[in-house]
Amino acid sequence: MDTATPAVTVALHDGQSVVAQSSQVDARRHGELLLPAVHRVLGEAGLKLDAVTGVVVGVGPGPYTGLRVGLVTAATFASALGVPVHGLCTLDGLAYASGIDEPFVVATDARRKEVYWARYDDHRTRATEPSVDRPADIADRVAGLPAVGAGARLYGEVFADARDPEHQSAAALAALAAERLAAGGELLDPLPMYLRRPDAQVPKNYKVVTPK
Amino acid sequence: MADEPLVLGIETSCDETGVGIVRGTTLLANAVASSVDAHARFGGVVPEIASRAHLEAMVPTIERALKDAGVSARDLDGIAVTAGPGLAGALLVGVSAAKAYAYALDKPLYGVNHLASHICVDQLEHGPLPEPTMALLVSGGHSSLLLAPDITSDVRPMGATIDDAAGEAFDKIARVLNLGFPGGPVIDRLAKEGDPNAIAFPRGLTGSRDPAYDFSFSGLKTAVARWVEAKRNAGEDVPVRDVAASFQEAVVDVLTRKAVRACKDQGVDHLMIGGGVAANSRLRALAEERCERAGIRLRVPRPGLCTDNGAMVAALGAEMVARNRPASDLELSADSSLPVTDPHVPGNHDHDHDHDHLHEISKENLYS
Ligand SMILES: [Zn+2]
Numbered sequence: 001m002d003t004a005t006p007a008v009t010v011a012l013h014d015g016q017s018v019v020a021q022s023s024q025v026d027a028r029r030h031g032e033l034l035l036p037a038v039h040r041v042l043g044e045a046g047l048k049l050d051a052v053t054g055v056v057v058g059v060g061p062g063p064y065t066g067l068r069v070g071l072v073t074a075a076t077f078a079s080a081l082g083v084p085v086h087g088l089c090t091l092d093g094l095a096y097a098s099g100i101d102e103p104f105v106v107a108t109d110a111r112r113k114e115v116y117w118a119r120y121d122d123h124r125t126r127a128t129e130p131s132v133d134r135p136a137d138i139a140d141r142v143a144g145l146p147a148v149g150a151g152a153r154l155y156g157e158v159f160a161d162a163r164d165p166e167h168q169s170a171a172a173l174a175a176l177a178a179e180r181l182a183a184g185g186e187l188l189d190p191l192p193m194y195l196r197r198p199d200a201q202v203p204k205n206y207k208v209v210t211p212k
Numbered sequence: 213m214a215d216e217p218l219v220l221g222i223e224t225s226c227d228e229t230g231v232g233i234v235r236g237t238t239l240l241a242n243a244v245a246s247s248v249d250a251h252a253r254f255g256g257v258v259p260e261i262a263s264r265a266h267l268e269a270m271v272p273t274i275e276r277a278l279k280d281a282g283v284s285a286r287d288l289d290g291i292a293v294t295a296g297p298g299l300a301g302a303l304l305v306g307v308s309a310a311k312a313y314a315y316a317l318d319k320p321l322y323g324v325n326h327l328a329s330h331i332c333v334d335q336l337e338h339g340p341l342p343e344p345t346m347a348l349l350v351s352g353g354h355s356s357l358l359l360a361p362d363i364t365s366d367v368r369p370m371g372a373t374i375d376d377a378a379g380e381a382f383d384k385i386a387r388v389l390n391l392g393f394p395g396g397p398v399i400d401r402l403a404k405e406g407d408p409n410a411i412a413f414p415r416g417l418t419g420s421r422d423p424a425y426d427f428s429f430s431g432l433k434t435a436v437a438r439w440v441e442a443k444r445n446a447g448e449d450v451p452v453r454d455v456a457a458s459f460q461e462a463v464v465d466v467l468t469r470k471a472v473r474a475c476k477d478q479g480v481d482h483l484m485i486g487g488g489v490a491a492n493s494r495l496r497a498l499a500e501e502r503c504e505r506a507g508i509r510l511r512v513p514r515p516g517l518c519t520d521n522g523a524m525v526a527a528l529g530a531e532m533v534a535r536n537r538p539a540s541d542l543e544l545s546a547d548s549s550l551p552v553t554d555p556h557v558p559g560n561h562d563h564d565h566d567h568d569h570l571h572e573i574s575k576e577n578l579y580s
Contacts, residue, residue: 031304035311035542049316064260065301068267072305073312075271080285080316192267198260 001034001055003070004062004090005108005150007167008033010041012052013174015182020044021171030066034073050081056177058168059087060193061116061130062108067192074190086181087188088173091130091149095120097165097172098148103127105142107135107151107159108168115151116195117142124176132195135159217289217533220277220313221526222270224306225298225326226353227251227262229269231277232523233288234530237335241281242516242523245269248394255393256383257352259299266305274313277522288319290539292529295323295557296550298353303546311542320539322529323557325367325550326520327354330486332363332531333524337513342482345511346370348471350495351487351520352379352394355467357425357474358552363528364535369552370474371425374417378463379489381429385459388437389452399456400492406457408494411439413462418469425474432462464495472502484511486524491515532556 001010006027012019022037042049057074060067071087078085091106098104100123107117110132117138119127135155147159150166165172177187216236223230227248233241247265251257278285293310296303307323314321331347344361355373360366376384379396386395391402414435416428436459443450475483483503489495490512503510517523532539541559550557 029545031308032543032545034308035315038315039542048318064263065304068263068301068305069308072267072270072308076274076309076312077316079271079275080313192264194264198258198264200254200258200261 001038001070001074002058002090002093002168002170002173003030003034004058004060004067005168007169008037009168009170010034010037011170011174012041012045012047013178015178018171018174021169023167023169025167027063027066030069034069049077052077052081052083054083055085056174056187057085057087057190058090058093058173059188059191060090061110061132061195062090063111064192064194071190071192085190086177087190088177089126089130089188089193090168091116091118092126093168093170093173093176094149094165095123095126096176097169098163099123100146100148100163103145105145105147105152105159106149107147107155108149109151109154115155117151119145130193130195217530218283218287219290219292219526219529219533220274220285220288221292221329221522221524221529222274222306222310223294223326223329223520223522223525224266224270224302225294225296226302226520227257227265228520229266229273230520230522230525231273232521232526233277233281233283234336234523234526236530236534237339237527239336239523240283241277242521243273243277243280244521245273252393255387257299259301262299263301263305266302270305270309274309285317288317290320290322290529290533291317292322292324292525292532294326294329294525295540295544296326296547298326298548300546300548303548307544307546311544315542320533321544322532322537323540323544324525324528324532325552325555327356327358327552328360328363328367328555329524329528331358331360331484332528333486333517333521334484334511334513335527335531336523337517338511341484344480345482345484346471346475346478346480347484347486348467349487350378350467350485350489352383353377354487355427355429356552357471359474359478359480364531364537364555367552367555371423371427371470373427373429375428375430376433378427378429378467379487381433381463382489384433385436385456388440389450389455396489396492399460400494402453403457403460403494406451406453406455408457408461410451410454411458413439413458415462415466418466424477425470427466427470429463432459460492460494464492464498467495468499468502471499472506472508475508476506481507482509482511486513486518488519490518528555
């Protein structure tokens, strides 16, 4: 499952292929949509949650409030079921889904006129650490490269060659995880990739109330 | 009793990640992970810092509570969670965890009201709540006077603060006196060595034409700051202990006076006090004194149950189970401004089915 972008996306993978999946794009209702989506996906496969032997969750980067819904849900499932929980970079899921086999960029919307982004050598291989920047500030580093994700569509002046997919899909995330696990590869811990420090204003000393 | 509901409760409305487990009105575990230290240098709770801390602490706190209680998650009869009111992002972590836990274990889910939970927690201390109960809830986030004829279905607001919460006033005055955050415990401690009658600070909304049960602490806060600044501007030492004692006296005088009056007016012979400020020793002492004089039984839980915690949520959840209240559904969302009049958030059940079922039962009752 992945809730690090406007997509609330859940998929069930049996190690060979995707059995069932659900994706809804609604940036404001991750908390409400995720569990019913899990229920729907399992129902389609005729299974209950306790049949699941592992949980994979997108760890972002992405807007925090939605991101945490997926992470805490995955961690709680894993604790309740006694199964492992793994993290995968959300951008890696988008990259994998693109199937692109040349250098390209994944960019998602980080709000505040910024994108979360990373460069890839091909759809399986990330070349840079994910970071958050203003598109204009990275223009020279992404110039001439194809770009996938909603961030690429949002800033066409920087990402001239925007391609599909626009949205994250848990099906791709699950397939990538299954491929890496089968190859004996390591996945991430299920911890959030925030990339920004929390907004926290240190309040000024108390307001003086007596007139000077 | 083994047939009483065994419920796990999750609370994340502010800066405490709380998970409690109760059996009926018996407390089994109350695990709390607080992020208060992370907020101290900001002089108040920073929502994003609180949300990040909840995510980190959530699963370990659930596991610790189960271990402390010595029960298996499989044996739970329900999962309760604070659905609101509180900080939206913070609430969402707890609500998401509770839904996932309830779903994974196939247990009913109860999204409950934070304020009603603060009242219901006293069942763990002093046994079943009298009906009705008058409750004074005072903390950094709330100051309200509530009448609860049935804590699971009928909670009525009598009065509330029109500006600052009582606990917020303690924090602000602590800042004026350079005492750090949070302000409640340090002011309580210093006030013990000061004279509560040294300075006559104003009692907000106590005039004959003022609303009888509402509170206001903003004018008091300004008066204290003004008084302290005048001393400083005159180059005099600020008598911190006397200021703390006089300020605290002004707050608890108004709180207890209005609470006791509400009990008398409504003919209620029990007063419950909850919320973080209920840990204040002077509030407890003065409430005790005034309740005794008025013939009112005072119920104040131990301090660890007054501050935000998961046991209070579990306590209300257990009561929901015991009284057969409908469970919440998987769409349950966090509601940062959940009205106090909604003790819980029932799901949208299939009404036709329920009605058919009711008809069957009533037919049987009529004809058998
Ligand atoms: Zn509270």
